[in-house]
Amino acid sequence: MTNLIRNCWYVAGWSWEFSDKPEARMIVGDPIVLFRTSKGKIAALEDRCVHRMAPLSLGRVEGDSIRCMYHGLKFDAGGQCTEIPGQDLIPKQACVRQYPVVEKSNWIWVWMGDPERADPARIADSKALDDPEWVLKTGQLEYDANYELINDNLLDLTHLAYVHANSFGADEAWSLNRPNLEVLPDGVRSSRWIRNTPPTPPLGEAAEHEKVDIWTSYDFILPGVFLLYTAIFEKGTAEACHDEEPDPNRRVLFSNFTSQAVTAVSERKTRYYYSWGPHSSQGDAEMAQAMIDVARQAFNEDKVMIEAQQKVIDTNTDVRPMPTSADKSITIFQRLMRKQDEPQDAEGDLESAAS
Ligand code: FES
Ligand SMILES: [Fe+2]
Missing domain, CATH: 2.102.10.10 (Rieske [2Fe-2S] iron-sulphur domain)
Incomplete structure (x- = not known):
């Protein structure tokens, strides 16, 4: 912390x-x-x-x-x-x-x-609510926790299998593999396939399939802006794509985009803003609202875990986390964060952390 x-x-x-x-x-x-x-x-x-x-x-x-x-x-x-x-x-x-x-x-x-040092070009590229490609609805939430715990949560989506089994209906496929990471000038890009899993969310054509392959790719930009594209495909697509990014000609069953921003209010308070919704060719405002209602439920699941985690951390702030292989993007991002407030000539070796 x-x-x-x-x-x-x-x-x-x-x-x-x-x-x-x-x-x-x-x-x-x-x-x-x-x-x-x-x-x-x-x-x-x-x-x-x-x-x-x-x-x-x-x-x-x-x-x-x-x-x-x-x-x-x-x-x-x-x-x-x-x-x-x-x-x-x-x-x-x-x-x-x-x-x-x-x-x-x-x-x-x-x-x-x-x-x-305030350069507006460094502002994250979140989606505007009138972006014609997406139908977006919004929400926000307050956390009694340090903002880095929320950042860490968003940088490791293996938690979906456990924290969000109810809301998003995510299963253990979300915790079985690790994303490809790319270090960006102001953040981290994390992309991967989730294979043979229930569609989350089970909407549009994806609703007709019991199991699907899901492509997720997000940029996590300083100081905590999460820009996630999710596309659901028929089972077997990940293999056909050799686990690489799907080519744009493949038929998407359902896709959606979410922009989320974590704002540190104080050491123990955080505000969280979000929008989410379907591709405009696959859903409407009513569907976007239904999605945001599920997101609210999911983020409250995160809130319960993260606020409880904060209380445990506060009982002994000397105890350090024991990282797993899923924490690589957290390590990279935290290092990038620290660098912002260091003297400007300080150089960190972020590339090596990603490899
Ligand atoms: S005018 Fe602002 S405090 Fe007196
Ligand atoms: Fe979550």
């Missing part, structure tokens, strides 16, 4: 949660206020007035500024104080921290580290 990594883009919420009414969020332990200016542009500031530390989230948006509603200091969207009622002189230090913030694919992303 470690400190919270700062040099990353964290999801602060869904785009529709923010308006000209200030919203409070906590990310990696920092209180933040988010609001939209008169032009609809999102702003993210430290949620702590320089005067007497009242939260600006109890303030009032005025055009492109926010006014603290304790004694009326006004700050522009860059965090600079522009007005102190009854006082002409505005001291130089009268400013609150401004956080780089970007709205992309229906999520609001905030950079929590060194602003000089």
